[in-house]
Amino acid sequence: MIDIKEYIESGILELYVAGTLNREDSYEVYSNLQKYPELREYVQQIEQTVVKIAEVSKPKDLKAKPFGNLLRSLHQRQQKVIPIRWHHYMGWAASVVLMVGVASLYYSKSELNEKLTAQTIVKDSIKTEKQALQADLIAAKLEMNTQEEVIAFITSKETVKVDLAGQKVAPETYASVYWNQDTEEMYLDLEGLPPAPKGKVYQLWSLTLNPLTPTSLGTLDAHSQGKRFVKVGNNNASQAFGITLEPEGGSISPTLEQLYTLGLTKIS
Amino acid sequence: MxxxxxxxxxxxxxxxxxxxxxxxxxxxxxxxxxxxxxxxxxxxxxxxxxxxxxxxxxxxxxxxxxxxxxxxxxxxxxxxxxxxxxxxxxxxxxKKNQNIDIFVHISQPEEREVDDQEKMLYANIKKLSEKCRKLIDLIFYKGYTQKETSEALEIPLGTVKTRSRSCLSSLKLSLNP
CATH class of the missing domain: 1.10.1740.10 (RNA polymerase sigma factor, region 2, helix turn helix motif)
Known part of the structure; x- marks a missing residue:
């Protein structure tokens, strides 16, 4: 049993928040925080004061870059890593070297990487084409769908709405995704996207963030034809959706400089 | 939690x-x-x-x-x-001046949108002694250890701890008044 008042007045909690206690003392404070809610509350107050001072200490106009930039950096960094994950192939490469001997040493890291990359691209482009076709088919079918169906889908309990906010190149744009994970279908409301410039098309991406991987959900050709709602199939465990502007026909991986809108799903 | x-x-x-x-x-x-x-x-x-x-x-x-x-x-x-x-x-x-403490830019609250809590903070900062300003800056915002702080401010090691408490509590935002 400790004397709460005395403990608080000793100043140990301030030093705990500042991070200047050694490991043993920190652990002791941690244990006491678990036992005494008054101490926990006091620590939160210290933290809030320190946070507030720091917040008001910066020049009035100094603002952080938007969170989207941070996500993009995470994403871009990840893209540099994929598909050249050399260490994954290390063990395999080593066994090849053992089997076929010295000659294999000439099978250099870069050649192997080139092959791996080429294979990944071929695989991806087939997938992208397939998905683009799929999106077109659905969009064509959509014309025959009644408006009631769209409304029923959007208002369904199983449908989650994901708002995509305008990014750096087009901050004024927006879009909404209505996603039903049960039926693996989505309606996009693209009212907030301007017509794509000639020779360009919007492309929808599903993103998973650990590791950060974009999957194309196809180009939004129906939007180019003036449609506001587009229906797309999505069986991915998407953690975010993004829309980029791409050359006609779409791209294998998103052109991040042309990221128009981005939004995180609640399911993640 | x-x-x-x-x-x-x-x-x-x-x-x-x-x-x-x-x-x-x-x-x-x-x-x-x-x-x-x-x-x-x-x-x-x-x-x-x-x-x-x-x-x-x-x-x-x-x-x-x-x-x-x-x-x-x-x-x-x-x-x-x-x-x-x-x-x-x-x-x-x-060639930036690195001897600036955390309170230096907090001088013109009238330029900001300020709520009551912040107003009180500004008022309390104004009243803060030079010793306290330095100590809070070094311990919380510059990452000084207790020993480094005691040396920089020429105060006994044990005082760093008690003074951290007294200085910061004079600024503490009143959450439960």
Whole structure:
């Protein structure tokens, strides 16, 4: 049993928040925080004061870059890593070297990487084409769908709405995704996207963030034809959706400089 | 378990991006303040802030609540990243004044949208003694150890602890008046 008042007045909690206690003392404070809610509350107050001072200490106009930039950096960094994950192939490469001997040493890291990359691209482009076709088919079918169906889908309990906010190149744009994970279908409301410039098309991406991987959900050709709602199939465990502007026909991986809108799903 | 602990746990265990975003929203402004306090350069501070949160993403597994608050962990990363930057040639060429304490830019509250809590904070800061200003700045915002602080301010080691409490509590925001 400790004397709460005395403990608080000793100043140990301030030093705990500042991070200047050694490991043993920190652990002791941690244990006491678990036992005494008054101490926990006091620590939160210290933290809030320190946070507030720091917040008001910066020049009035100094603002952080938007969170989207941070996500993009995470994403871009990840893209540099994929598909050249050399260490994954290390063990395999080593066994090849053992089997076929010295000659294999000439099978250099870069050649192997080139092959791996080429294979990944071929695989991806087939997938992208397939998905683009799929999106077109659905969009064509959509014309025959009644408006009631769209409304029923959007208002369904199983449908989650994901708002995509305008990014750096087009901050004024927006879009909404209505996603039903049960039926693996989505309606996009693209009212907030301007017509794509000639020779360009919007492309929808599903993103998973650990590791950060974009999957194309196809180009939004129906939007180019003036449609506001587009229906797309999505069986991915998407953690975010993004829309980029791409050359006609779409791209294998998103052109991040042309990221128009981005939004995180609640399911993640 | 408070909200922060919950978010940290969710982010740590599931790499939940929503939780990460919430933590970012809670702390990015204060961390920008901490970094700017050390660097005194706006553009550089924004870059370092971004680096800090990338580090948070990469290293969240290494955080343990048993060793300290998430805030303290984040504060440490931010201070260290900023201090590291001050050692670079790029930074040295900027010839920034590094002897500025956290309170220097808090002089004109009338320029900001200020709520009651903030008003009180400003009033209390005005009343703060020079000794307290220095101590709070070094301990919380410059990452000095107790020993370094006692040497820099020429006060006994034990005084650092008690004075941290008395100085900060004179500023404490009244949450439960």
């Amino acid at each position: 408070d909200e922060v602990d919950f978010l940290v746990k969710k982010f740590q265990e599931e790499k939940d991006v929503k939780a990460y975003e919430k933590l970012y929203n809670m702390y990015h402004e204060s961390m920008l303040g901490v970094i700017h306090n050390i660097l005194q350069d706006e553009d550089l501070s924004k870059d370092i802030l971004q680096e800090v949160f990338l580090k948070v993403w990469d290293n969240i597994e290494s955080y343990s609540p048993k060793r300290g608050r998430f805030f303290t962990w984040l504060l440490n990363i931010s201070r260290n990243a900023a201090i590291d930057k001050t050692r670079s040639k790029e930074y040295k060429d900027l």
